[in-house]
Structure formats: C-alpha cells, structure tokens
Amino acid sequence: MSRSRTNAALERIGLGGITGNPVAFALVLAAMALLLAVPLTHNGYVELVFRNILMYAAMAYGWNLIGGYCGYVSFGQVTFFGLGAYCAGSLAHGGIDNLFAYVAVAMLVSAIFAIVIGLPVLRLRGHYFAIATLGIALAVTDIVANLDALGGTGGLALHQVDEAHFYIYYYAMWLVALGAMLATYFIARSKLGYAFVAIRENEDAAAVLGISATRYKIVAWAIGAMMAGAAGAVFAPANGFIDPSITFSVDSNVFPIAMTILGGIGTVAGPFIGALLLAGANELLQRTFVKAHTLFFGAMIVLIVLLLPRGLVWLFGLRGGARTWLKSLSAFRA
Amino acid sequence: MHLLAQDLVNGILAGGILAVVALGFSLVWGIMNIINLAHGAFIMVGAYVTYQLFTTFHLDPFVSLPISFVLLFALGYLIQHYLLNWVARAPILSTFLLTFGLSLLIVNIALIVWTGDTRGVTTAYSGTNFTLGDVTVPWAKLYTLLGALTITGVMQLWLTRSRTGRAIRATSMDIGAAQLSGVRVTQIYAIVFALGAGLAGVAGTLISLSYALNPSMGDPFLIKAFVVCVLGGLGSVQGALVGGLAYGIIEAFATQIDVTIGTQHISGSGLQDAIALVVLLIVLVVRPTGIMGRPTA
Numbered sequence: 165m166s167r168s169r170t171n172a173a174l175e176r177i178g179l180g181g182i183t184g185n186p187v188a189f190a191l192v193l194a195a196m197a198l199l200l201a202v203p204l205t206h207n208g209y210v211e212l213v214f215r216n217i218l219m220y221a222a223m224a225y226g227w228n229l230i231g232g233y234c235g236y237v238s239f240g241q242v243t244f245f246g247l248g249a250y251c252a253g254s255l256a257h258g259g260i261d262n263l264f265a266y267v268a269v270a271m272l273v274s275a276i277f278a279i280v281i282g283l284p285v286l287r288l289r290g291h292y293f294a295i296a297t298l299g300i301a302l303a304v305t306d307i308v309a310n311l312d313a314l315g316g317t318g319g320l321a322l323h324q325v326d327e328a329h330f331y332i333y334y335y336a337m338w339l340v341a342l343g344a345m346l347a348t349y350f351i352a353r354s355k356l357g358y359a360f361v362a363i364r365e366n367e368d369a370a371a372v373l374g375i376s377a378t379r380y381k382i383v384a385w386a387i388g389a390m391m392a393g394a395a396g397a398v399f400a401p402a403n404g405f406i407d408p409s410i411t412f413s414v415d416s417n418v419f420p421i422a423m424t425i426l427g428g429i430g431t432v433a434g435p436f437i438g439a440l441l442l443a444g445a446n447e448l449l450q451r452t453f454v455k456a457h458t459l460f461f462g463a464m465i466v467l468i469v470l471l472l473p474r475g476l477v478w479l480f481g482l483r484g485g486a487r488t489w490l491k492s493l494s495a496f497r498a
Numbered sequence: 499m500h501l502l503a504q505d506l507v508n509g510i511l512a513g514g515i516l517a518v519v520a521l522g523f524s525l526v527w528g529i530m531n532i533i534n535l536a537h538g539a540f541i542m543v544g545a546y547v548t549y550q551l552f553t554t555f556h557l558d559p560f561v562s563l564p565i566s567f568v569l570l571f572a573l574g575y576l577i578q579h580y581l582l583n584w585v586a587r588a589p590i591l592s593t594f595l596l597t598f599g600l601s602l603l604i605v606n607i608a609l610i611v612w613t614g615d616t617r618g619v620t621t622a623y624s625g626t627n628f629t630l631g632d633v634t635v636p637w638a639k640l641y642t643l644l645g646a647l648t649i650t651g652v653m654q655l656w657l658t659r660s661r662t663g664r665a666i667r668a669t670s671m672d673i674g675a676a677q678l679s680g681v682r683v684t685q686i687y688a689i690v691f692a693l694g695a696g697l698a699g700v701a702g703t704l705i706s707l708s709y710a711l712n713p714s715m716g717d718p719f720l721i722k723a724f725v726v727c728v729l730g731g732l733g734s735v736q737g738a739l740v741g742g743l744a745y746g747i748i749e750a751f752a753t754q755i756d757v758t759i760g761t762q763h764i765s766g767s768g769l770q771d772a773i774a775l776v777v778l779l780i781v782l783v784v785r786p787t788g789i790m791g792r793p794t795a
Binding site (some may be wrong): 168208237284286287288290291292294295296298299300302303304307310311419421422425429439455456458459461462464465466468469470473493496 | 511531533546565581585586587588590591592594595596598599600601603606610630692715721724725728733763765772775776778779780783
C-alpha cells in the first residue's frame, strides 16, 4: 500500500517510481549489451575509454545508494575505490595473481571499513556528513602515501596479463558495472530501497515509522563502498600501477557525483547515463582542447546544473515538452 | 622548550590567515546554507590581483587589499545574481556542483591568463624577521596576522552594529521572521555571497605575502576553511577566529611528530592533513556545533 503510494509520488515529480523511468532503464540495459562488443574493435584506446566509463559507472552506482537514495551527500566514495585498488596491489605483492581474489578481498575490506567508519560518521547529517566523508578521503590518502608497506608516494606496480588478453580487464569491469546496476535495481525495489527513500525524504518521520535510520544508512553506505572497492580492484591490475595520486584523485571523487546528478539521482538508469555522457565528453574535450579542456568541463557542469537540475532520466518522464521544462526551471529560482 | 614556544607562535601566525580564509566561507555556509566550493578559486584570484598590482604598479599588498576586496565583491555579486539565484530552491546538491563547476572555470581561466608558473610577491619586508628570546617572527607574517585581526574585528562590528549586518544575522536565524520584519532576503543573500567572495579576495592578498602563487593554490585553503568552520562553529566571526587559531596551532604541533615504528617512519610534516582531519572527525562526532557554536534545535 505505502509502496504504491511512494511510487505514485515519485511518478508525479517525473521520476517514474522507485527505480526511475522504466524506458530509461531498458535503454541502459541495451547499451550495456552493446558495450560487450567493444573489445571486438581491437582498438586499445577505445577499449580504455569504455573501461573508464564502466569504472566511473560502478563508482557512481556506489555513490547513488547513499547520496541518491538516502540523500546523504558523500565526498568519500574515492576512499573505497582506493582501498580496493590497494587491496589488489597488496595481494599482487603477496604473490597472488587472481582477479576474482582481488575483487572479493576488496569488497570485503571496503565493507568492513565502511561499517567501522560509518558508525560514528553516519550520525552526522547534511553538510557535516559531507565534510566528514571528505575528511576521511583526505586522511586515508595521506596515510597511504606515508605507509612504506604500500609503496608510499612511489606507488606499487602490478603484474599484468600480456596485451593480447587485456580484454579480460575490460570484461571484469563490465561485470562490476553490471553487478552494481542490477544490485541497485533489486535493492531499490526491496524493502531496503523504500526505507532509503523514506530516510531521504524525512529522516525523523522515517524513524517514527519504525525505520532504524542508522542501520539502513550503514547498509547503503557499505554496499556502495563494495561497488567502488570492486571497481578499484579491477582498475589496479588493468592500469598496472597505482599510487596515492592516481587512486585517490579528485576526479575519481567528484566525477561519480557529477555523473549521478547529470543522469538523475535516486534512479537506476541515471548513474550509467551520466557516466557515459560525462566521461565520454571529457575524453572528447581532452582530445580537442589539449590545454583548455577543464575549462569547458567546468562550463559544462555549470550548464547541466542550471538547465537539468533533476537529471536526464527526469526528461524521459517529462510530459508537455519544452514549456513544462522551462516552467520547472523557474520553480527553482529565488 | 623554545621549540614549543616557536611552534605556538608559528601556529598563531598561520591561524590568523586561516581565520580570514574561513570567515567568508563560514558566513556563506552559515547564512545561505551554501557550501561554496569556488571559495578557493576566489582566494586565488585575490592573490593574483595583488600580484598583478604589485608587479605592474608596485602597490604594496596592504594598499591593494581594498582593491581585491572590491573586485571580488563584484564578482561574487554577479555570480550570486545571475547563477546561484537560478538554483536557489533546487536540491542542495545543485549548488554544490554549480560552485564546483565555477571553481574549475575560474582556475582554468587563471591558468590561461597567468600560466601555471609559480609566482611570488616579494616586498621590502619579505624574508626579514625579528627575534623575541628564542622565538623568530617573520615581519610579513606578523603584519598579516594584524591585518587578519583587524578584518575580523571590523566584520564583527559591522555584523552587530550596522543595519545591514543586523538584517544578515536576522536572516540566518529565521528567514520567515526576517521577511516579515521587512528584510529583503534575496538582497541579503546577494550581499552575503558577495561579501564572502570579497573576504576570500582579502585572504588571497594576505596569503600572497607569505605563500607562493599558482592557479591551484586555493584548493588546500578550501579544505582548511572547511575544518576551521567546523572547529570554530558555523556562521560566526568569533567561530572563524577561534577555529582558525586552533587549527593553525594543531597543525604547527602536528608537524613536529617524528617517530619510527619498526621500519615504518612516521613524520608529522607528511601527515599534516591527516592529523588535522582526524581532529576534525573527532570534533564532528563529539561536538558538532564547534568550539564557539551553540546547539541548534
């Protein structure tokens, strides 16, 4: 009963239910199927570009659970990506050379770290939570850069398969992204998803209804951490080298957030659409404007926020064309 | 013992700058509920304005201080009026992302105008210092501290005594009640954001006296502004001052840590950020309102 009401309310604001617009989701699944064909091009550059898109998509899904569904803006998602990468790096240096082991250990470590750090941090709300997570990201970066066992600022080199088999990394990243997407879909439709949305819309009211907010937030945070950790564990061997500035980069921290917002927060299709467009656009800009590409990237973000404050998925549910769109924009004006 | 005193003095000198760095950021966050990720970029622009006036017209940074305040005030006003107002009632993330995009824009324009080369403002008193017992004090940093204290003092007076200042504080306490009393909230927002940018410009000028300049110099200060705000308490002048000094002192002492466990060498200067951020996390969990903050309902 209350589920159908929630869905109806989300439908009214153009989001099309708890998983977002179904047409958008179907399109995204079709796009994922098409992406299976990328290694057939035998073009290393194209494969790298799309592997990065899938990597950012997986991280964006991780962020979407806590930031999109629960409404808790985290600036710490990169921490779990980096942890995952360093799990793979440490295992590689311990003589283990198995992608599955990397991913499994990375997910486990990320989840444990997320739970331990989440217990105090998820008691904070709003901006304070955002800053605490930013603090964690920076502190972990600093600590890793100073640990000799992890190579310090010098980083770690990982053994790679020979170049003819690089597609293994591509398909591993594809699986991680697909896993993150499907996990989001099923979580959103389960009791968990409705609890997350209830927390996002009104945490106090959710608590009154008997939703243990802290417990659900930690679940969202830990599952999101596992997604980012898995992406990091594939990234490390695929890149062949990790150091603190690559794995904990500002880009890896902010891109997934920008992508989710561009696509549509709190939807299943949004993070993938955002990752595809933003990572793709960034790549094109980098090739066209070698020096000034970040300038155009900044301008693009500003335009997205001004023109598409609810994300692209929302356009799928838009009835009435350009006029409704313009009207919806003026609703946000001061 | 003299090391301890020197650290304390270094911390206080650095803390004065941090107070001004955080002041504008704290006002915008506390009153408008906007986290301005372009604050670091504003600081950078302020520093470069000072650099340009110094190299072209040989203006002393303390003379160009009002100029960079006015220029950044105007920039902030335009941004608030033409961009932020568009998304004033959108979900909080929108302003986050908007200011992030703006910061990328501003930093990259600066990269084109001034290139990525490191620059500096070298005045007659740069590099000179005096000693007080065992403690060495650089003149430039002392002037900067005095400048910072003056500015926070003026801000505090203006916010408590002037009509606009009172309207600003009223808006931060209760928007509805302020509107009912005849405060034009949109105008107040424009002034607060412009003021935040202007204060960032002032901070940039002060920073240019003792730090090297490059287009991405604002980033570390943005992060420090976060920590100082949380440490001191949001949206208040005293909070920024106390938080700035506290953070400066914590950082100065943290750099002195130097231990070796097994083969792992731990040096405080490498872990400066980590230590300060751990302090931040502890404050957030134990006393989220900050040192000077009052608990809110």
